[in-house]
Amino acid sequence: MVTSEYSAHHLQVLEGLEAVRKRPGMYIGSNGSPGLMHCLWEIIDNSVDEALAGNGSRIDVVLHADGSVEVRDRGRGIPVDVEPRTGLSGVEVVFTKLHAGGKFGGGSYAASGGLHGVGASVVNALSERLDVEVDRDGKTWAMSFHRGEPGIFDDRGEASPSAAFRPFEEQSELRVVGKAPRGVTGSRVRYWADRQIFTKDAAFQLSELEARARQTAFLVPGLEIVVRDERADEPVETSYRYDGGISEFVEYLAADAPLTDTWRLQGAGTFTETVPVLQPDGSMAATEVERECTVDVAVRWGTGYETITRSFVNIIATPKGGTHLQGFEQELLRFLRGQVEQNARRLKAGNDKLEKDDVLAGLTAVLTVSVPEPQFEGQTKEVLGTPAVRQIVAQVVRKELAARFASTKRDDKNQTSQLLEKVVAEMKARLSARAHKETQRRKNALESSSLPAKLVDCRSSDVAESELFIVEGDSALGTAKLARNSEYQALLPIRGKILNVQKASISDMLNNAECASIIQVIGAGSGRSFDLTQARYGKVILMSDADVDGAHIRTLLLTLFFRYMRPLIEDGRVFAAVPPLHRVIAPNRGSKPNDAIYTYSEKELQGLLSRLTKAGRSWHEPIQRYKGLGEMDADQLATTTMDRSGRMLRRVRLEDAEAAGRVFELLMGNEVAPRREFIVDSSARLEVERIDA
Known part of the structure; x- marks a missing residue:
């Protein structure tokens, strides 16, 4: 029964991982296969961040036959010592506390994909069972969780989420379950997704996992990622490792014959931003910090027309772009426009300007930026929002392309010349197609449909200008x-x-x-x-x-x-x-014509009259107040409202x-x-x- 009563006792306060289970879509996007894969990316990305920091060169991802998934790395291992503020082990903090981790400016990571401190804890909250093992300090430490709550499963044989579970009652325990070889560190996370949360048809997609593993191996040269699928009768194992980085990635993505070689545009820039920083006493203080953003772009133009761009921040894909992609595309267009203008006579480009589509035709590009604590729009990290990155990317692209176009090497001169010819040809093709389309459109509109007789049309067939x-x-x-x-x-x-x-x-x-x-x-x-x-x-x-x-x-x-x-x-x-609302006529001395001044609000009129009074000038009374467009003559309407050089549009x-x-x-x-x-x-x-x- 719905009642109209509404008071404080109707409010629910969701605390900790309970909020994640209640609203999973807020953290992982959906409770179908995409959300299930997003959970896996969170665990894999934590391991990749370790590799990016120079710890470990191999990651194993295993899809087990019982529906669980396991990620193994050879990084430093999740901290096992006690975190002083909570009194819990580092492992328990990472897997049970939202917004907890080593990526909030503490110096553990220069740049990372995990930023909000909710990845591992969200996966734990949405798992029926999660087991974590850590090799560190010569020991193997272990802990298990049931829907985010730490405790012990009474396993008899193979680990299973249906085994009897006993939660810790007074104090949780990070158990030592074995010895680790000297000098060996790493983490192993295995979890079973909670079917109370995810839909029945949600499943791990091997093709998506392999594509992500391949992509990550391209982005982190020297890192080997092994994907093993044990769900079929015969296990399938694939290994990915690429030492050429994003240059190899571009060659892999490109589908057409090359017009240019793959060019690498690399550089860095710094910016400052004010962020809250945790103080020793536990308080947060706004602090101005200097950030360094490194940019690495691989570009290659081909003979085709398709555009393939991939953008990444700290090796996290940003499929919807963001400030880094905006800076890249805007500077690419601006730079090539300048080059075409400088060579307009040779290229027979006329006065027409390139547009973005002309420049991007046939382009295959991989853009990566590395920046500490980037601002993403939402936990799914599909759009980069850090404003300063746009300018830094633009500066790097401008500097590197300028050097390439100024090069005296024969190959560089040939390729830059061919590129300019291609983009100008694209521009001419676009203009030609648009002119033909407009001719047909105007013809069809005027001949096959009876446009209103009261329409007073223009002569131009250029839609952009009309x-x-x-x-x-x-x-x-x-x-x-x-x-x-x-x-x-x-x-x-x-x-x-x-x-x-x-x-x-x-x-x-x-x-x-x-x-x-x-x-x-x-x-x-x-x-x-x-x-x-x-x-x-x-x-x-x-x-x-x-x-x-x-x-x-x-x-x-x-x-x-x-x-x-x-x-x-x-x-x-x-x-x-x-x-305008008013027309003020201010007479001039001698034979000079009187000034006609237009104002657009009562406040602007009073300001004008005040200025005229201070200047010792008079005005004709009464001041004309326009109540309709019909009160203006053609010259007045053109000057104030229709002529592009003087009008104001909202x-x-x-x-x-x-x-x-x-x-x-x-x-x-x-x-x-x-x-x-x-x-x-x-x-x-x-x-x-x-x-x-």
């Missing part, structure tokens, strides 16, 4: 016709206030003449079928009067775009024109689509009561002067 002004009323249309640049500015008048599509059905929206005209003129469809590449204009500019009615019309139009053509907003192609952005959706629903939706409450509660903040009454 602009569609949606103007309020026929009176504004007449002035805008004279004020526009007919080469690239099209006009579509709408009659008054269009349908509120937040409250209307799709069929009502499509039957509305004004809405249908807007969708038809833009030419990219609506709703799920909307195709951004089919849009006929590079910018859509809403040009309404600077009064309450104009603001209402603009809101109705934005509601239409938000609900049915949202990719236009997401791509930053929807703008609101900003016409880009409509969708930083938070969910929040925008809630606001549109509140202001424009079917529910009247919340809107009435909002208006009543917000009335005190309204500026009465802004109401045209």
Whole structure:
């Protein structure tokens, strides 16, 4: 039974590993096969971090027949001594405490993939059983856990999660179960995933594991990773080791014939950031620390057109990129644009500019950065967020490419020349294809469909350059016709206030003449079928009067775009024109023409008048206050609102689509009561002067 009562005793406080079991998706992404594999990556990455720090050169991953998985390494071994703050052994701290580990700036790791201190403990919390053995100090230490709780399994023969389990009652114990050979250290972790958490069909994917092992071996030259699958009748074992590093990785990934050799772009840079640092007394203090970021990139262009890029931070893959990939791609484009401009005559490039796709065509690249305590977006570490890395990567790419292009070696000169010819050919092919497409699109739009007669189209077929002004009323249309640049500015008048599509059905929206005209003129469809590449204009500019009615019309139009053509907003192609509110005429002495000064708010007007008074200048009264676009003549409208050299546009952005959706629903939706409450509660903040009454 659902009740309306809600007080503090309804709140749940999830502590420790209980929170992980309650919300596993927050830590591992899902409770299916991807989440199961993510748990395995957490354990493997801990071993890889040891190898990166120079400890151990082999990692074994075994998929056992009983469904468990084991990871063995020859690193330093998890600490077995007592951690003073908790009174627990290092092994128990690592596997039972969230946000605990040796990667928080304590000096154990210069750079690592495990950063948040939750990897091993999360795997433990989501395992029906986890066994860990550590070779250290001449002994073999062992500990077992049942769903995150330490204790002892009563094994009779082969280890099993169904064996009787006795949790430690007073004090946990890290047992010594044998002797380790002198000088031998390492860790072994074996766990059984908890089927109460994971779905029935969740399973370890051998192909994914082998791909990850191969990738890691490329990224850590000299590290051998052995994958053994014992689930079939005949065990399958594969070993991966590559001494050539990411250069070999690029050769492995590339599918086309080479245009250039594989180039290595290497360098480093430093930056400072303020981070909380644990003090000896246990408190946290904001401290400014200097970081070093090392960059290693392998690039190779081929004769094909596919682009293959892989980016990594501390050997952790970042499939969704981040600041390091942004810096690489932006600098690559900027540098090659400069080279093409310098050689424009030889390359016959004209005044056209390269775009990112021209540069990336045929490129195979592996980008790795090593940085202490990088900022990732979420525990799954798919996007790097550290801002300073972008500039450091860009500097390294710029310096190394400049050296390559300035080289006097015959091979380097031939390859750089061929690369410039390739990117210019890609640019020309793109421009040619776009021109053909635009010709066909305009032809089809004008011939096979009857565009609204009131559309005043532009002459240009270049989508990127063209602009569609949606103007309020026929009176504004007449002035805008004279004020526009007919080469690239099209006009579509709408009659008054269009349908509120937040409250209307799709069929009502499509039957509305004004809405249908807007969708038809833009030419990219609506709703799920909307195709951004089919849009006929590079910018859509809403040009309404600077009064309450104009603001209402603009809101109705934005509601239409938000609900049915949202990719236009997401791509930053929807703008609101900003016409001026006032025109102040300040006379000049002698025969010099009077100054016409436009202001866009009451505050800006008062500031202007104050400055004129201080300068001893006068102005004509009354000051003209524009209430509609029709009050301007063509020259005034062009100067203030339409001419690119002097106008002001306000880009409509969708930083938070969910929040925008809630606001549109509140202001424009079917529910009247919340809107009435909002208006009543917000009335005190309204500026009465802004109401045209």
